[in-house]
Amino acid sequence: MSAARDVAYRCVMAVGDDDAYANLVMPGLIDQARLDGRDAAFATELAYGALRMRGQYDAIIAKAARRDPESLDPEVRSALWIGAHQVLAMRVPSHAAVSETVDLVRRERGQGAAKFANAVMRRVTEKTADAWLTVIAPGTSRAAKAVRFSHPEWVVGEFERALAADGRAGEIDALLEADNAPARVTLAARPGLADRDEVVAETGGEPGRWSPWAVTLASGRPGDLASVTEGSAAVQDEGSQVAAGALALARDVEPGERWLDMCAGPGGKAALLGAIAAQHGVELDALELHPHRADLVRASVRAVPDGTVAVHVGDAREWGDEGTYQRIVLDAPCSGLGALRRRPESRWRRDLDDLDDLVALQRALLARAERLLAPGGILAYITCSPVVAETREVVSGSTLRQLDARDAVAALTGTSAPEWGAGPHVQLWPHAHGTDAMFLALLERPA
Numbered sequence: 001m002s003a004a005r006d007v008a009y010r011c012v013m014a015v016g017d018d019d020a021y022a023n024l025v026m027p028g029l030i031d032q033a034r035l036d037g038r039d040a041a042f043a044t045e046l047a048y049g050a051l052r053m054r055g056q057y058d059a060i061i062a063k064a065a066r067r068d069p070e071s072l073d074p075e076v077r078s079a080l081w082i083g084a085h086q087v088l089a090m091r092v093p094s095h096a097a098v099s100e101t102v103d104l105v106r107r108e109r110g111q112g113a114a115k116f117a118n119a120v121m122r123r124v125t126e127k128t129a130d131a132w133l134t135v136i137a138p139g140t141s142r143a144a145k146a147v148r149f150s151h152p153e154w155v156v157g158e159f160e161r162a163l164a165a166d167g168r169a170g171e172i173d174a175l176l177e178a179d180n181a182p183a184r185v186t187l188a189a190r191p192g193l194a195d196r197d198e199v200v201a202e203t204g205g206e207p208g209r210w211s212p213w214a215v216t217l218a219s220g221r222p223g224d225l226a227s228v229t230e231g232s233a234a235v236q237d238e239g240s241q242v243a244a245g246a247l248a249l250a251r252d253v254e255p256g257e258r259w260l261d262m263c264a265g266p267g268g269k270a271a272l273l274g275a276i277a278a279q280h281g282v283e284l285d286a287l288e289l290h291p292h293r294a295d296l297v298r299a300s301v302r303a304v305p306d307g308t309v310a311v312h313v314g315d316a317r318e319w320g321d322e323g324t325y326q327r328i329v330l331d332a333p334c335s336g337l338g339a340l341r342r343r344p345e346s347r348w349r350r351d352l353d354d355l356d357d358l359v360a361l362q363r364a365l366l367a368r369a370e371r372l373l374a375p376g377g378i379l380a381y382i383t384c385s386p387v388v389a390e391t392r393e394v395v396s397g398s399t400l401r402q403l404d405a406r407d408a409v410a411a412l413t414g415t416s417a418p419e420w421g422a423g424p425h426v427q428l429w430p431h432a433h434g435t436d437a438m439f440l441a442l443l444e445r446p447a
């Protein structure tokens with residue numbers, strides 16, 4: 001069996017067995033197996049594709065095996081997902097995909113299971129992906145879309161609601177499709193620490209579409225770049241750059257301002273805001289509940305001039321002195337459903353019940369943020385989720401005045417405010433903006 005397929009299999013199994021994150025385990029597996037660039041890309045596509053599309057592949061396997069995929073051994077089910085992905089979504093010849101899958105299953109579960117896998121894979125290869133979709137996902141119901149685009153049905157429902165609330169009813173297929181396309185890697189060349197043109201030259205990438213600091217990479221491992229190693233640039237979705245940058249640009253920075261990042265780990269926004277704070281000679285407190293994530297914040301801000309960012313460990317609901325901060329970013333813990341492109345397994349890890357707890361936490365954090373804000377201060381409420389309950393419904397419970405976030409986003413991105421929807425908040429979308437589905441509201445405490 002090929003080393004790349006073995007790496008993909010180990011990754012899929014680690015995600016299933018150990019609750020691992022594919023993007024965290026994959027680099028180690030690739031290094032261990034000493035895959036070259038081409039095989040590493042192949043293994044990554046196999047594993048991420050299988051993890052993303054497993055909802056659709058389970059529906060196909062159920063028909064082909066005439067068995068509930070849940071009843072299969074995890075080893076067999078994982079191997080079949082990877083096999084199905086090769087046949088249905090990549091240009092791997094059927095005979096190779098079948099024999100590699102059978103070899104894998106034989107190694108893991110013996111001859112009987114290999115015979116079964118052989119029969120299932122042969123049936124899978126009998127139809128094209130489109131032909132299978134007419135069998136497993138006919139029509140345009142929510143359930144059919146869930147299978148076709150391999151998302152949990154409740155997530156499709158939440159996305160439909162969020163799109164409709166944003167004047168984008170009818171875009172659901174485009175959104176679900178965008179979630180299944182791997183996101184290109186974007187760096188932030190942190191202002192004052194790195195020069196964007198130099199990072200473009202260093203990486204062979206291109207300037208981003210929205211953020212003045214963004215560099216979009218064609219390919220490659222960003223960890224190997226000098227600017228990333230020293231911390232003057234870092235991987236950061238353009239949506240995150242826009243949301244954090246909008247707070248900095250919402251109005252002129254006055255001397256002596258104090259800024260707070262209430263939920264800072266792992267520190268992407270803290271580093272961007274810290275870099276901007278340093279340019280203005282103002283200070284940023286970065287707070288994080290979990291000590292190990294606070295360590296990540298310290299590492300993330302290492303290139304920001306000393307004395308600008310102070311990292312603290314604590315629960316933001318009980319932290320700080322009231323009326324202290326002129327700017328606060330509350331990048332709230334959320335379902336993460338706006339970042340499904342980057343985390344292939346994450347759509348299957350949440351369920352609707354998680355939302356209630358998250359929303360309660362988001363509301364409590366926002367209530368605390370309101371108190372920590374100085375009169376006249378501004379708060380950015382941000383989520384990497386478009387879910388209505390986590391976004392506009394949380395903000396609508398605030399006692400603060402909502403500013404038109406479109407103005408700050410337009411100023412930052414060199415666009416005009418009406419391009420960013422009906423306001424006053426801004427909702428970014430993978431299919432429309434090529435970013436994660438970040439939500440941004442700017443709230444102001446009356447002076």
Ligand SMILES: C[S@@+](CC[C@H](N)C(=O)[O-])C[C@H]1O[C@@H](n2cnc3c(N)ncnc32)[C@H](O)[C@@H]1O
Binds near residue numbers: 267269288290317
């Ligand atoms: C969405 S992430 C923030 C991402 C971060 N702003 C960035 O750009 O890298 C939310 C963070 O909030 C932290 N968190 C959760 N509950 C918290 C609380 N009560 N107080 C402070 N931080 C909390 C989580 O551990 C997590 O690191």
